[in-house]
Amino acid sequence: MTLIWKQPLFLTAVALGTAVSFSVFTASTAQASSKPIHITSNKKLTSNPQTRNVTFTGKSALYTKPDFENSSIMIADKKQLSQLAKSNSSADNFIASKVATTNKGTVYYKVKSYSGSYSGWIYGGKTIGKFNGGLSTFQTFTTTQPSPDLTQYNYTIAAPGLSNDGKTITYQSPINTQYGIGKAIGDSVTYKNASFKIDQTGTRTREGDTWVHITAIDPANSKANGWISYKGLAQAESPIPDNAVRIDLVNTDGKLIRYINYTKSGAQKGQPLGVSDNLSYLLNLDDQANIQAKIxxxxxxxxxxxxxxxxxxxxxxxxxxxxxxxxxxxxxxDPIASDAIRVNITNDNNAVVASFDYQKAGEQPGQSLGSITSGSNQLSQDDQSALQTNINTALNKSNYQLSKLSADQLSDLANARFGDSVYLKATTGSGAIADNAVRINFVDAASKKVIKSVDYVNTDADDPAKKGATLGTQSNGAWVLADEDVTGITALAKTNLSGTGYGLTGDKLSATQQATLGAAKFGSSVNIDVNSTNSGKGSSLVPYGYNSNAASSDSRQMAATTDQYVNASWEFTGTDNDEPYYSKLSATQIANLNDSDKAKLTSSLSQASDADLTKINDEFRSAATLQYINPGSLTLSNDSQNGTNLTAETIMAYLNGKTELATLQSPKYPVFQKNNDGTVTINWQTIQYHASHADNGISGNRVKVYYTYSD
Structure with a gap:
């Protein structure tokens, strides 16, 4: 008689009856000696809920009851739980609520998701109080100390209302980071005008998004104190310092998202941020870079x-x-994938010139690209090589290069976190010159030291410049630069040299400089001499104009011009089929019309309404306002050494002693006047600017002088 095969044993028992009854009895006795697994303890967990946040290891499945019980049904298998562990939504956070132990010393936990979608039992190892087996502890939220950039401002709730979207109301803790902890307020409408300070910041682990804790400035609004997504806040307006330009950053609907105050030491209220270039203003490149970084x-x-x-x-x-x-x-x-890092490449102005997403499957949001080596994050050789290839591709055919990452850039990349951005500065100037660009090196006339370099690029898509072609043309054996190139390069010189202490003589390209540039070839460089603007004694007088009916605080910097007529145009419409006789006639063209064409123009205007004529006249006068015919040198020459104080009285005495400076004139602008007989005549007028007062100043520096004009 044998007991090796169980199934044949039972068959034999049925077939032979009592002949094998002893054997069957012996097997039953053996099973009875092995105790079945069963629960010996089942308790509710009462410790701090923050210590009971868990995630899944993928080693065990989730069941309706501990998996050894006959009626247990699988809720989610190991693969599904592994996917939940990688979720980008905090709604998929889990908390352990009960613990059960068995007679075999094993531990099972009942867990449930914050969303309520899952609830069940999972194997948790063999030690009570520790999460093992199919579970591990999980930190749902990490608090950080807010930076000064955040704490210095006041904020309001951007879209007050009832929405439970993380951005509209406040919460006792960020959404789905503490189980059972909900809203601080359910309606923020009554707090739409309340101002808050940020006193804590933090990041939700799964989303990687920023949450902030806000506290009301007025204690009466303290009920609204709580956590809110940083995206849900708008900066509250505060007084603008006299030496600051406030830049409101608004969305396409005009809603204020943030604002910055861009300050400059020594700046005075009413002074423009940029430098004047006749009819427009140009922004210094350093200011561009600093503003871009602050934004x-x-x-x-x-x-x-x-x-x-x-x-x-x-x-x-x-x-x-x-x-x-x-x-x-x-x-x-554009959203950044949770397993990607956005690499932005910037120029000297901090403007992004190229961008790409560096993606690595399976990475978690918030995790660093590098790995810890000798106490700091280090970038692997494989990542370095792959990133360099991506950078080269992104900058291909551009005028920028980043052929070798610096130690600081490698460190920035190693510390970059998945789901976030990193910024790397490319090099220009010493890099390759584009085929359709001429590199202009502005050099000190005495030392020949390069002060600034800038690439002047041909942007005509229909007729792009070819490498080796000259920037200008030859006329009667001399190199000539086109007017638009003279204007463009002069503007580049002003913006690039502003703040360097150097400039073009008289803010103009000399005939020699224009000839030098005209002979320059695309794809190569050329040197242009510039002179120090700080040499010699005297102060530059900067005219500011304001209407005599307004306050001097409303003054604006005036723009100098050498044009006799205002640089403005208007499209005049004739009477035949309502087709225009002329397309955007400029003031200069109007002044130079022959008698026949002038008669056609005034004849067509005789049929215009008084309101239309007023509109045309207002446009031309508006264009002339705050422009003045350059009287020559606007420098106060004196015997004082640079750096000494100048009084407003001294400056005004100097202005009033020079007729050409005491009264400035705008360029001429046309005034179309309808006569009693219905005909129209053209009169030419100018705006008179009268020196009113001046600021105190310092010899060698720019000094503001004020002129008034009348309507």
């Missing part, structure tokens, strides 16, 4: 970005005056 810092975590200032935006900023504000419109940021 980028201010927008962190808001979901908005402004990675590169356009030419129009720099023009708006340049015209803005200290003590007042301007605005820039933002765009929604």
């Amino acid at each position: 980028r810092d201010a927008l962190k975590g808001t979901g908005y970005s402004l990675e590169a200032l356009t030419a129009n935006q720099t023009g708006y900023l340049a015209a803005a005056t200290f003590g007042s504000k301007t605005s820039l419109t933002l765009t929604k940021s």
Whole structure:
């Protein structure tokens, strides 16, 4: 008789009856000696809920009851739990609520998700009080000390309401980071005008997003104190310092997202941020770089970005005056995958010129790209090589290069976190010159030291410059530069040299410099001499104009011009089929019309309404306002050494002693007047600016002088 095969044993028992009854009895006795697994203790966990946040290891599945019980049903298998562990939503956070032990010394935990989608039992190892087996501890949220960039401002709730979206109301803790902890307030409408300070910051582990704890400035609003997504806040307005330009950063709906105060030491209220260039203002490149960096810092975590200032935006900023504000419109940021790092490559102005996402499958948000080696994050050779290839590709065919990452850049990349951005500065100037660019090196006329380098690029898509072609043309054996190139290069010189202590003589390109540039070839460089603007004694007088009916605090810097007529145009419409006789006739063209064409123009205008004529006249006068015909030198020459004080009385005495400076005139502008008989005549007028007062100044520095004009 044998007991090796169990199934044949039972068959034999049925077939042979009592002949094998002893054997069956012996097997039953053996099973009875092995105790079945069962629960000996089942308790509710009462410790701090923060210590009971868990995630899954993928080693065990989740069941309706401990898996050894016959009625247990699987809720989620190991693969599903592994995916939940990698979730980007805090709604998939889990908390352990009960613990059960068995007679075999094993431990099981009942867990449930914050979302309520999952609830069940899972094997938790063999030690009570520790999460092992299918579970491990999980930190749902990490608090950090807020930076000064955040604590220095006051904030309001950007979109007060009832929404439970993390951005509208406040919470006792960030959403889904503490189980059972909910809202601080359910309606923020009554707090729409309340101002708050940020006193804590932190990051949700799964989303990697920034949350802040806010405290009301007025204790009466303290009920709203709590956590809110940083994206849900807008900066509260505060007084603008006299030496600051406030830049409101708004979305496409005009809603204020953030603002920055851009300050400059020594700046005075009413002074423009940029430098005057006849009809427009130009922004210094250092100012561009500093403003771009401040905007980028201010927008962190808001979901908005402004990675590169356009030419129009720099023009708006340049015209803005200290003590007042301007605005820039933002765009929604492109989302960054949780397993990717966005690498942005910037130029000297801090503007992003190229960007790519460096992705590594399986990485977690918030995790560093590098790994800890000798106490700091280090970038692997494989990552270095792959990143360099991506950088080279991104900068291909551009005028920028980043062929070798510096030690600081490698460190920045190693510390970069998945789901976030990193910024690397490319090199220009010493790099390759584009085929359609001429590199202009502005050099000290005496020492020949390079002060600034800038690439003047041909941007004509229909007729791009070819490498080796000259920037100018030859006429009668001399090199000539086109007017638009003279204007463009002069503007580049002003913006690049502003603040360096150097400039073009008289802010103009000399005939020799224009000839030198005209002979320069695309794809190569050329040197242009510039002179120190700080040599010699005397102060530059900077005219500011304001309407005599307004206060001097409303003054604006005036723009010098050498043009006799205002640089403005208007599209005039004739009477035949309502087609325009002329397209945007400029003031200069109007002044030079022959008698026949002038008669056609005035005849067509005779049919215009008084309101239309008023509109045309207002446009031309508005264009002439705050422009003045350059009288020559606007320098106060004196025997004082640079750095000595100058009184306003001394400056005014100097102005009033020179007729050409005591009264300035605008360029001529046309006034179309309808006569009693219905005909129209053209009169030419100018705006008179009268020296009113001046600021105290310092010899060798710029000094503001004020002129008034009348309507």
